[in-house]
Amino acid sequence: xxxxxxxxxxxxxxxxxxxxxxxxxxxxxxxxxxxxxxxxxxxxxxxxxxxxxxxxxxxxxxxxxxxxxxxxxxxxxxxxxxxxxxxxxxxxxxxxxxxxxxxxxxxxxxxxxxxxxxxxxxxxxxxxxxxxxxxxxxxxxxxxxxxxxxxxxxxxxxxxxx
Amino acid sequence: xxxxxxxxxxxxxxxxxxxxxxxxxxxxxxxxxxxxxxxxxxxxxxxxxxxxxxxxxxxxxxxxxxxxxxxxxxxxxxxxxxxxxxxxxxxxxxxxxxxxxxxxxxxxxxxxxxxxxxxxxxxxxxxxxxxxxxxxxxxxxxxxxxxxxxxxxxxxxxxxxx
DNA sequence: GCAAAATAGTTGCATATGAAACTAAATGCA
DNA sequence: TGCATTTAGTTTCATATGCAACTATTTTGC
Numbered sequence: 606x607x608x609x610x611x612x613x614x615x616x617x618x619x620x621x622x623x624x625x626x627x628x629x630x631x632x633x634x635x636x637x638x639x640x641x642x643x644x645x646x647x648x649x650x651x652x653x654x655x656x657x658x659x660x661x662x663x664x665x666x667x668x669x670x671x672x673x674x675x676x677x678x679x680x681x682x683x684x685x686x687x688x689x690x691x692x693x694x695x696x697x698x699x700x701x702x703x704x705x706x707x708x709x710x711x712x713x714x715x716x717x718x719x720x721x722x723x724x725x726x727x728x729x730x731x732x733x734x735x736x737x738x739x740x741x742x743x744x745x746x747x748x749x750x751x752x753x754x755x756x757x758x759x760x761x762x763x764x765x766x767x
Numbered sequence: 768x769x770x771x772x773x774x775x776x777x778x779x780x781x782x783x784x785x786x787x788x789x790x791x792x793x794x795x796x797x798x799x800x801x802x803x804x805x806x807x808x809x810x811x812x813x814x815x816x817x818x819x820x821x822x823x824x825x826x827x828x829x830x831x832x833x834x835x836x837x838x839x840x841x842x843x844x845x846x847x848x849x850x851x852x853x854x855x856x857x858x859x860x861x862x863x864x865x866x867x868x869x870x871x872x873x874x875x876x877x878x879x880x881x882x883x884x885x886x887x888x889x890x891x892x893x894x895x896x897x898x899x900x901x902x903x904x905x906x907x908x909x910x911x912x913x914x915x916x917x918x919x920x921x922x923x924x925x926x927x928x929x
Numbered sequence: 930g931c932a933a934a935a936t937a938g939t940t941g942c943a944t945a946t947g948a949a950a951c952t953a954a955a956t957g958c959a
Numbered sequence: 960t961g962c963a964t965t966t967a968g969t970t971t972c973a974t975a976t977g978c979a980a981c982t983a984t985t986t987t988g989c
Contacts, residue, residue, distance in 0.1 A: 620888070621823055623823050627800075627899065629820075630918070634914045635794055636841075638789075638790050638794075638917060638921045658791075662785065665785070672968085682969090683946080683947070687969090706966095706967085707954060726783045732924070733790060736790070736917070736920055740913075748789070751906060751910045754902070762897055763799060832937080833937070834937060844937075844938065845939080848937095848940090849976090851938095870937040870938070870984045872938075
């Protein structure tokens with residue numbers, strides 16, 4: 606079988622068929638996947654994606670500085686700062702200043718934040734499972750591997766190219 | 768080899784490790800890939816992603832109504848309307864009203880739009896090639912296939928689940 | 930042939946985002 | 960010590976986005 610992307614890659618056409626352009630396909634697919642997950646935390650808990658990501662980081666490991674949250678979530682510090690501000694306003698996260706380095710914050714989920722986190726996790730997992738139910742173990746391995754490879758390669762290009 | 772995602776799927780932990788959660792991995796990878804492509808049309812031509820997508824749709828097939836652009840780019844009508852407005856202001860796209868159905872527009876790249884489109888296409892392809900250079904033919908087929916499968920499945924979940 | 934529903938596209942508004950400037954604290958080093 | 964640099968995090972401003980309401984036109988069904 607010859608995929609559209611391959612057809613495109615091998616013909617010399619000067620048009621670019623979006624449906625055969627991997628970055629586009631990836632973007633559209635990702636967007637849909639993201640929305641299936643967002644339904645969970647957005648509709649039921651009124652969390653934005655960034656807020657959920659911060660909570661997810663803290664759910665794994667507490668306390669964390671905002672900086673550490675950036676590193677673990679691939680968000681930049683502005684996004685993290687704003688997500689944290691809202692989470693604190695809603696009392697899902699508590700902050701106190703690190704006495705050893707007063708620039709740093711020390712962030713934790715509040716008991717309420719913990720509770721919501723523990724409610725979301727199995728729902729998110731169930732969604733992921735539903736998404737992937739038609740994938741064989743081998744396909745899952747491949748998908749994981751190929752997505753990782755793409756990520757690393759894109760990172761290289763970005764760092765080298767500008 | 769056991770991937771992180773698999774470990775996560777099979778252990779009963781109540782934490783959710785983002786790095787092992789496919790929707791997250793996909794989102795981060797996609798974002799990086801998108802940025803490598805965006806460098807081309809954003810830096811050199813000051814086009815937004817949506818503007819570029821509209822141009823890409825018109826580059827393949829002209830004229831098109833705004834509605835047809837929506838269908839081909841997976842954008843919603845508001846995004847398309849705004850992208851078109853800017854492209855028209857910059858004289859990269861021309862619109863005239865369909866006399867048969869005066870609600871519909873008929874959109875085309877202007878000669879200037881065409882020229883820019885033809886400049887971008889090979890650059891975008893080169894970027895895609897650079898991104899994928901370490902992938903074997905089999906991996907490319909797999910990637911294409913798995914991304915498509917994910918997309919379809921996510922679409923199903925969205926339509927069924929709300 | 931005409932009112933009700935559907936379709937194409939735009940606009941207003943509230944909120945989100947990204948880049949750069951900014952504050953405050955800590956560190957490096959002459 | 961003390962001033963320049965770096966680091967953590969926030970704020971500002973301009974622009975982007977998403978949703979719902981809106982206008983204009985066409986289609987549907989009686």
